[in-house]
Amino acid sequence: MHDHAGHEGGACGADHAAATMARAEKLCRDRSLHFTKLRHDVLQAVAETGKPMGAYDIAERLSGPERRVAAVSVYRALDFLTENGLVHRIASRNAFVSCAHEHGAGEGLVFLICRSCGGIDETTSPEIEAGLGRTLERAGFRPASRILEVEGECGACHGRQGDDAH
Numbered sequence: 001m002h003d004h005a006g007h008e009g010g011a012c013g014a015d016h017a018a019a020t021m022a023r024a025e026k027l028c029r030d031r032s033l034h035f036t037k038l039r040h041d042v043l044q045a046v047a048e049t050g051k052p053m054g055a056y057d058i059a060e061r062l063s064g065p066e067r068r069v070a071a072v073s074v075y076r077a078l079d080f081l082t083e084n085g086l087v088h089r090i091a092s093r094n095a096f097v098s099c100a101h102e103h104g105a106g107e108g109l110v111f112l113i114c115r116s117c118g119g120i121d122e123t124t125s126p127e128i129e130a131g132l133g134r135t136l137e138r139a140g141f142r143p144a145s146r147i148l149e150v151e152g153e154c155g156a157c158h159g160r161q162g163d164d165a166h
């Protein structure tokens with residue numbers, strides 16, 4: 001399902017999900033936060049999918065004949081997970097991806113979003129970070145987040161289509 005083997009930092013599929021859940025459990029223990037069943041399930045759904053998911057998709061996935069999960073509850077769980085750096089919101093998709101990294105405070109992120117396969121690579125760029133820092137300083141702007149999103153075509157999709165695609 002996942003074609004991103006060649007990508008940097010590509011902790012994918014089951015490994016990624018397991019690493020994400022382990023990190024979440026440790027983080028909640030360390031900070032004395034309640035890792036409720038819903039928070040757990042929401043994070044697991046996002047981590048296992050490995051693609052950006054909207055709150056409604058998550059609610060649907062968690063709902064079954066015996067359990068009805070409302071999108072509003074999912075949003076609350078996502079707020080918690082976002083605040084604690086366990087998921088990131090992809091603004092351009094209004095969707096969420098899980099994160100298995102340890103980020104420093106205020107660390108800038110770059111998301112490379114593939115339009116063909118829907119895959120998202122999360123990376124950091126000290127070069128962009130330094131340049132962005134200078135730009136913000138010049139503008140006297142205090143950022144609430146430092147997340148950049150770049151849409152295009154990932155290396156795997158690009159390679160598959162060859163040079164004469166279009």
Ligand SMILES: [Zn+2]
Nearest residue numbers: 099100101122
């Ligand atoms: Zn992250």
Ligand SMILES: [Zn+2]
Nearest residue numbers: 114117154157
């Ligand atoms: Zn792709």
